[in-house]
Amino acid sequence: MKVAIIHEAPVPTSASRQLMMAFMKRAVKVMYLRLSRLVSYISSSEGWVSVGSDTKLEELDAAVVRGLGSVATLETLLRRVNLLKQLESRGTVVVNPVNSIMVARDKHLSMMELRKAGLAVPETAVVEDVFDAVEIAKKWGKVVIKPLIGSMGYGSILASDPDMVYNVGRLLQMHGLPIYIQKYVRKYERDIRVFVVKDRVLGAMYRYCPEGTWKTNVSQGARTETAELTEELAEVALKAAKALNLLYTGVDIGETDEGYVIYEVNATPQWEGFMRTTGINPAEYIADMVIEIVKN
Ligand SMILES: Nc1ncnc2c1ncn2[C@@H]1O[C@H](COP(=O)(O)OP(=O)(O)O)[C@@H](O)[C@H]1O
Numbered sequence: 302m303k304v305a306i307i308h309e310a311p312v313p314t315s316a317s318r319q320l321m322m323a324f325m326k327r328a329v330k331v332m333y334l335r336l337s338r339l340v341s342y343i344s345s346s347e348g349w350v351s352v353g354s355d356t357k358l359e360e361l362d363a364a365v366v367r368g369l370g371s372v373a374t375l376e377t378l379l380r381r382v383n384l385l386k387q388l389e390s391r392g393t394v395v396v397n398p399v400n401s402i403m404v405a406r407d408k409h410l411s412m413m414e415l416r417k418a419g420l421a422v423p424e425t426a427v428v429e430d431v432f433d434a435v436e437i438a439k440k441w442g443k444v445v446i447k448p449l450i451g452s453m454g455y456g457s458i459l460a461s462d463p464d465m466v467y468n469v470g471r472l473l474q475m476h477g478l479p480i481y482i483q484k485y486v487r488k489y490e491r492d493i494r495v496f497v498v499k500d501r502v503l504g505a506m507y508r509y510c511p512e513g514t515w516k517t518n519v520s521q522g523a524r525t526e527t528a529e530l531t532e533e534l535a536e537v538a539l540k541a542a543k544a545l546n547l548l549y550t551g552v553d554i555g556e557t558d559e560g561y562v563i564y565e566v567n568a569t570p571q572w573e574g575f576m577r578t579t580g581i582n583p584a585e586y587i588a589d590m591v592i593e594i595v596k597n
């Protein structure tokens with residue numbers, strides 16, 4: 302069996318390294334591939350992928366995509382997505398599925414899909430006109446403005462002043478970017494990260510925001526603690542994973558007076574904090590799942 306870990310980082314991240322080790326332990330041949338170095342070829346007879354311009358990639362049984370990299374243009378994003386689709390169409394099991402990665406990456410589309418699946422989400426609006434954003438902020442009070450595509454808490458802003466929304470929104474509008482605005486909903490200074498692999502919930506942890514801040518991302522310095530995995534919490538996380546058709550995911554869940562809300566469903570979650578806190582290494586479960594899918 303041959304598996305690739307695909308990402309753009311020049312040096313594999315810790316999650317990529319753990320995945321490679323998990324596959325090696327299971328006697329699976331594993332390689333690390335950088336997206337920007339992969340070439341998508343099309344001829345009348347076939348479409349294939351090569352590493353660099355002439356080394357045709359051996360037939361891969363599976364590929365675990367750890368991210369699409371930060372792309373500056375829509376064209377590059379599409380190229381990377383289509384290249385992965387080329388692999389999928391050659392029969393490689395791509396994890397997570399390319400279409401699911403695209404939905405999860407897009408916070409707007411994610412919220413639409415989660416809501417359709419009957420899950421609670423914060424009130425959200427996506428606008429292009431800054432005055433619409435200001436009016437919505439006046440109605441909602443405390444709001445969060447997030448990059449439509451973004452992660453690790455970078456770029457998100459908490460605003461309770463409509464003029465702050467005006468300034469941020471105006472800059473986004475000037476750069477041709479839509480404004481993703483969400484009502485701030487949360488009962489405690491924390492959220493819950495739940496890790497799901499296929500039909501199994503591995504565990505949950507609280508992420509507490511550092512003193513004086515509101516973000517709960519581990520990469521923003523959040524303190525973590527194992528959380529009790531109640532049946533309800535597990536059910537919400539599983540439902541979210543299903544809604545976006547993700548084979549493994551980290552679900553960000555908030556506690557509110559009305560119950561749980563989903564902030565985000567990650568298609569390429571990091572797990573260093575989760576592993577340190579719970580002692581569970583998701584790489585082991587992901588490797589087992591991938592091998593099982595390939596075998597069946
Ligand atoms: N609408 C919201 N109300 C309250 N807190 C939020 C809201 N949206 C996000 N947060 C907090 O900010 C964190 C980061 O937001 P998230 O949507 O997960 O973006 P990122 O991709 O940057 O992780 C969440 O885990 C949550 O704790």
Ligand SMILES: [Mg+2]
Binds near residue numbers: 453454518553565
């Ligand atoms: Mg998040």
